[in-house]
Amino acid sequence: MRQVQSSNLTALQQNALVIRDFIWFKVKNISTGNPYTEGYWSGSGTVEAAVIDPETGNSQNRTFVGAGSLIQISEIPLVSNLVVRDVTLELSQVNPNINNLIRGFQVKQGEVQIFRGLFNPETQEFVAPAEPRFWGFINEVTINTPSEGDFGSVEVNCVSHAQETIRLNTNKRSQGDQQRRQAGDAFFQDVGAVPDWPIFWQETPPKPPKRKKFLGIF
Amino acid sequence: MPLQDLIVDNLISQTNFRLQFRQEYSRQGDGRTIAKDIGPPIWTAIFTTIPLKLNEVLALESKLNSLQGSMGEFEAYDVRIVGQSGSRTITDQTPNTFTLNSTLNLNVGEYLSVPYASGFVGFHQITSISGSVVTVVPAIRPGNGTVADTFKPKVIMTLEPDTIETSQTSNLFSRVSWEGRQVI
Numbered sequence: 001m002r003q004v005q006s007s008n009l010t011a012l013q014q015n016a017l018v019i020r021d022f023i024w025f026k027v028k029n030i031s032t033g034n035p036y037t038e039g040y041w042s043g044s045g046t047v048e049a050a051v052i053d054p055e056t057g058n059s060q061n062r063t064f065v066g067a068g069s070l071i072q073i074s075e076i077p078l079v080s081n082l083v084v085r086d087v088t089l090e091l092s093q094v095n096p097n098i099n100n101l102i103r104g105f106q107v108k109q110g111e112v113q114i115f116r117g118l119f120n121p122e123t124q125e126f127v128a129p130a131e132p133r134f135w136g137f138i139n140e141v142t143i144n145t146p147s148e149g150d151f152g153s154v155e156v157n158c159v160s161h162a163q164e165t166i167r168l169n170t171n172k173r174s175q176g177d178q179q180r181r182q183a184g185d186a187f188f189q190d191v192g193a194v195p196d197w198p199i200f201w202q203e204t205p206p207k208p209p210k211r212k213k214f215l216g217i218f
Numbered sequence: 219m220p221l222q223d224l225i226v227d228n229l230i231s232q233t234n235f236r237l238q239f240r241q242e243y244s245r246q247g248d249g250r251t252i253a254k255d256i257g258p259p260i261w262t263a264i265f266t267t268i269p270l271k272l273n274e275v276l277a278l279e280s281k282l283n284s285l286q287g288s289m290g291e292f293e294a295y296d297v298r299i300v301g302q303s304g305s306r307t308i309t310d311q312t313p314n315t316f317t318l319n320s321t322l323n324l325n326v327g328e329y330l331s332v333p334y335a336s337g338f339v340g341f342h343q344i345t346s347i348s349g350s351v352v353t354v355v356p357a358i359r360p361g362n363g364t365v366a367d368t369f370k371p372k373v374i375m376t377l378e379p380d381t382i383e384t385s386q387t388s389n390l391f392s393r394v395s396w397e398g399r400q401v402i
Contacts, residue, residue: 018255044258044402045359124313135293
């Protein structure tokens, strides 16, 4: 069962909710290969916010940049089965921070963490450290450059770690592949020829198919 | 540099300053409605001039055109209130309160304009005053604003696209109206 912090639970039971979303990216620096992290949130200004690190379960302070870098987060499926969770983030394509991240770093297979923080509507202060809602990987990035009169965005499609359960094996059912796996193993030696062998179970072999007669001409 | 002389006291007859909240409402079976606030609110305003002579209209239109649509920024203030002269020093702040060096003569409903080092200008309306602490809307962004302007507090806005309208009120006079949106 999903654990909700007691102070967050109290806030959720109120009539009014003030929520902000936080996204944390962990991508790769192209030249050095080192990880690079950056956070965005749906509020304005740069904040240092406490979030619960999904890796450790402990609260951690991280810096999140605001001011319109994040447009929208699609619905996040909260499930407890093996379904691959699919989340699409919409980011601003004109924001310098986003451009730096998307175009300046290797975002393929980068890590994405999404948190949701609740605020007290009276004091506008954090109720509790923001709860993690999604932890996955960047699957596809589409930069939509708008034409005149249109809106643009950067669409980042993210999938959860459950994607590994539907990943296809690259191994082939062949002698060559088996030799790479275990040299000398001859199990798949004749695998290329065997599918063509006719196998029959009755006493007499099945008749070969009749040859077509060319009627009328010969 | 934002256009500074677009909003002038004796030129504007009406400013509808409004906080545009970004909220979602969910009605439940028992009639209870739960509001969900999903983003920081921004200030919007509709400015309408007094009937102007046609040459004044052209001069104003040229200023509006110099903003190049929604590209340029302009300084705006609510002409319904002048505020108190000078400025106050911010000594402390929480997400929705400022502690000022003095709250003398400040009233509920007045505005505070807080320039930040980053160039952003915070614009807040006072909702309550208690001693030297003023509670404001919208919530204050984290940062290092140290001075709160109280005299004709300015908010930086851009034009809402395609909202400049000129309506002729008589043979010699026209009103101009336009809408602005706060720069966040």
